[in-house]
Structure formats: C-alpha cells, structure tokens
Amino acid sequence: MKRTLRQLWAVTMLFGIEWFRRWPIIIGLAIFPVAIYLVFFLFGGESVGKQVMYGMLIAGSITTGITSLAQCVVFTKSLRIQEMFVTSPISPLTYAFGIALSRLLPGLISTVLFMSVMLAVGYIEPAKVVVTLLLVEVSDILGAMLGFLVATYFPNPQHIGGLAAMLGFLLTMVPPVLYPLDVLPPTWQYAMGILPPTHAAHLLRAFNGVSENAALPVWVSALALLFFFVTSVYLVARRSRWREV
Amino acid sequence: MEPVISREPVISVTNLSKTYQNGARALDDVSLKVQPGEIFCLLGPNGAGKTTLVRILATQLLPSAGKVSVLGQDAIAHPELIREDMAIVPQEGRPGQDLNAWDYVYWYLRARGMVAREAAARTEATLKEMGLWEIRRTMTAKLSGGLRRRVLIAMAVATGAKLLFLDEPTVGLDPEARVATWDLIARLRKQATVVLTTHLMDEVEALADRIGILAQGRLVAMGTARELSRFVPSKTKVVLGEGLELPWLAARGEVAVRGRQVAVYPFDEAATREIIDRASSNGVSFAVAAVGLEDVYLRVVKEHGEVVAS
Known part of the structure; x- marks a missing residue:
C-alpha cells in the first residue's frame, strides 16, 4: 500500500509539475468564472449571479477534468513516454489515477482561488467550504475519468482536444449547471438526471442553501452522483490495461 | 570444485x-x-x-x-x-x-x-x-x-x-x-x-x-x-564505378548494384584480379574492401524479398 501511494504521488508529480510551473493558466482558470459571474450579475442581478457562480464551480471542474486529462493521456501515449511505464512495476490503475491527480492538483489551486472570491463576497459560509470543495473535487474526478475514457476510445492526438472540449461543453451547458434546475418542467428535471453534472450542481446548491424549487429530491442526486462515480471508476479500471492486443 | x-x-x-x-x-x-x-x-x-x-x-x-x-x-x-x-x-x-x-x-x-x-x-x-x-x-x-x-x-x-x-x-x-x-x-x-x-x-x-x-x-x-559473414560468398568485395558490363562481372562474382556503384563479391582470388585489371585498363574507379556486416545484411534481406534502399 505504501509503495502504491509512493508510485501514485510520483506519477502525479511527474505529470503535474509542469502545470504548477504554468501559473498563468492556473490564475486564468480562477479568473474566468469570476468574469462570467460579473456578466450575469450585471444583466441578471444577484440571484442569477449566485446561481451562475455555483454552476461555474461544477462546470469549470468538469470541463477542466475532461479536457486536460484526455489531452494528457493521448499526448503521453503519442510521446511514447507511457511505454516506459508499461515496462515497469507500476500498475495501470495507479498510473491512470496519478495522471488524473496531476491535473486535479493544479486545478484545485484555481478552485481555491475562485472560492476565496465567493467567500469574500459572502456566497459561501466558512463552515461549508470543506464540503463544497469536496463536491467540486468529486466533479473534477468524474470529469477526469470521463476524459480518460474519451482518450482510450479516441486516441487521435489531433482530435482529442476538440472532442474533449465538445463533451465538456455538452455536459455543462445542456444540463442545469449554469441555470437552476427548477426552470425545467419536472419530467425534464428527471431526464437531465442521466447527466452527472445535473446532480453535482443540484447537490452543491442545496447544500449551500441556494433556492431551487426542484422536483428532483436531493437524496436522489446524492445517490446518482455516487452511482456515476463508482461506475466511472469501474470503467476506468476496465479500460486501463497495459498490454495491447 | x-x-x-x-x-x-x-x-x-x-x-x-x-x-x-x-x-x-x-x-x-x-x-x-x-x-x-x-x-x-x-x-x-x-x-x-x-x-x-x-x-x-x-x-x-x-x-x-x-x-x-x-x-x-x-x-x-x-x-x-x-x-x-x-x-x-x-x-x-x-x-x-x-x-x-x-x-x-x-x-x-x-x-x-x-x-x-x-x-x-x-x-x-x-x-x-x-x-x-x-x-x-x-x-x-x-x-x-x-x-x-x-x-x-x-x-x-x-x-x-x-x-x-x-x-x-x-x-x-x-x-x-x-x-x-x-x-x-x-x-x-x-x-x-x-x-x-x-x-x-x-x-x-x-x-x-x-x-x-x-x-x-x-x-x-x-x-x-x-x-x-558466411552468408556472403567471399571475404572481400570490389566496389566499382560505372563502366564495366554487368554480365561480365556476374560471371566472376555475385553482383549488387547500389546506386551508381556496383559491388562485386568475387568467386575467388583469380576473379578479383581479373576485375581489378579490367577496371584499371578501362579507367573505371574501384576499391577493394573487406566484407562487412552491411554486405551480409543487404544480402540476407534481399534474399528474403525485402526492398532495401541502397
């Protein structure tokens, strides 16, 4: 176990260091949601701005997870560095999670910066910061696993960026992430439940007391998010095979 | 022990x-x-x-x-x-x-x-x-x-x-x-x-x-x-410039055309001398060299049907 954790940390560092060094990207990722919030605040008022701000937490984490991980997996493979890990004692699952963490940690800095802004304007209570961050990270990991799966099915380095961006866009713009769940009729609320970001955003808003008069119960969202999380871990474990056929 | x-x-x-x-x-x-x-x-x-x-x-x-x-x-x-x-x-x-x-x-x-x-x-x-x-x-x-x-x-x-x-x-x-x-x-x-x-x-x-x-x-x-090295019939080769007829060379050794050069692996020492004499008298440039791994490789691969760039 100790050795596995050491390997996990090493893969995270190996593929994450370069992102820590690209600090303008980290700051950019933190500034972007603030800018979006300001636009909505100016045109829709505080209640709309608040909805969007929570939505941006989920949308940002899922999109970053999908795009950065998909690109990382494909480029690591195309640079053929991955082959050096196959012929080594590290397991494919440790490698996959290490790569996921290598993208999540720099993303976490952006999230913390963004949440500091939310804290400063009073949109998050200090007591709720930890659980909120946890929910955001669950979304991030979900996005990363989706990105990993996309990369294993579409391993073309020329298309992976575009495909991942499209998927990220669909998963954050279509479901009620940037807009409240209750603007949809009840049937549509349940229909949107097939997309994981619906539940992440619903839970996040409910936990932070942002009003949503939704038909979809919060406990259903909690269970659904758990289901999506476990399923994606299972799929990643199945897809992360070292040896090609 | x-x-x-x-x-x-x-x-x-x-x-x-x-x-x-x-x-x-x-x-x-x-x-x-x-x-x-x-x-x-x-x-x-x-x-x-x-x-x-x-x-x-x-x-x-x-x-x-x-x-x-x-x-x-x-x-x-x-x-x-x-x-x-x-x-x-x-x-x-x-x-x-x-x-x-x-x-x-x-x-x-x-x-x-x-x-x-x-x-x-x-x-x-x-x-x-x-x-x-x-x-x-x-x-x-x-x-x-x-x-x-x-x-x-x-x-x-x-x-x-x-x-x-x-x-x-x-x-x-x-x-x-x-x-x-x-x-x-x-x-x-x-x-x-x-x-x-x-x-x-x-x-x-x-x-x-x-x-x-x-x-x-x-x-x-x-x-x-x-x-x-046993895959090549001789221990030496004669590398020639253009100018000598290939059938005449082929009668004296195994011939391999490589771009503007011809490598001949002579069957015996007499053939080597003959090739050198004729090249000298016709003003064709030539060099005698020991057979190397490249010769072995080219011969073996050619024998097995691969197209090899010379």
Missing part, C-alpha cells in the same frame, strides 16, 4: 507470431534465445517486426501465438513478475516540454517504487555518468534532440534493471552523441542484458555480441558478426 555458472537464457522465444487486428502479420514463427550479459542487436528494414518483437518481450503487446520466457518467467501469463527488472527506451520516445532531466529521471524512479534517497542518489549518479549533470535543471524543450533522447536513456539506465530494451536509441543523434551513447551501452553490459534494435551497421559492429536479422516478420539469420 568450480561453481556451476547458470547460463539459463534471459530471453527465450519459441515459435512467436503476431498478427495485428487489421490482419497485418508482423512476426512469423520467431524463435531465439538471449543469454545473460549479452548485447543482442535486432536488425531489419522498416516494418520487419523489430519493434513488435521488442514490445512483446517488454510485455507491452500480446502475441498471437508462441511462448515467451523472460528472466525465467512466462512473460505472457505473468508480466507483473518481471516488470520490476525491465526497462525500455521506446522508439521515437521523447520527453515533454516543461520538465528537466532531473525531474524525469528522479520521478520516474520514484514511480517505479524507489524510495526518495535511493532515487536521488541514482539520479545524480546516472546524470553525471551520461553527461547530463550540468544541464539537469534545463527544461527539455530547450535541449537538442540528442540530449532529449539521452534523458530517456538515463531514465531507463538509472533503474538498474537487469534487462534493457533500447529501440533505436541513437536515431537522430549527431556522431559525437552517438559514440557517447555507444560507450554507455557497452558499459551497461556489466549490469544488464541489452536488447537493441537499430538500422545502423556501425552501431551493431560497435556493440553487438550477437545479431538477429528480421525480414518480413521472420528471423532470417542469427549469430555473431563472424558467424553471419
């Missing part, structure tokens, strides 16, 4: 075949053994199956048929038992942009499960040995192609693995860097068995204990450079 030294092969391949899912047959009934401490070179034209063979041996690819034993274990059924003791430098592998040589070697060793102190010590020793110490903090994006390649080799070497696979390790290196890499590979013989693929004959001549030549997925020749 003298101790009995085990010479169990490090690699034993029996009737190995590989057909890809698209139907392409990359390996066809290959059998070979690699002994401990050997530098075994795999030669062959592009698409001959060298990388496929290396990737199967390095547990990256499953074969379609055959048996593969590596370091005494069944490499097909139990790859996890041998990966600890193996490392590879992949063909055309290249490090990313925003990391330096220290990062690559150190974190790769840690990822293989090495504790921090040992990883740091080995990283330092390897970078110094490979002439990368002075540039250890320079981002790989700023390094030349040769130095970047050397970083990858350092990653594999630092592991201390018993078995190293080097897939065309000196491609793209300038002559000086190539020779430096050869020195390093030659020194590795003390700690590891090395399987090396290459197109470069001088590399093989400088390093190989034994050579395997692959053509169209088949292992068509194997042995030491000396043993392989």
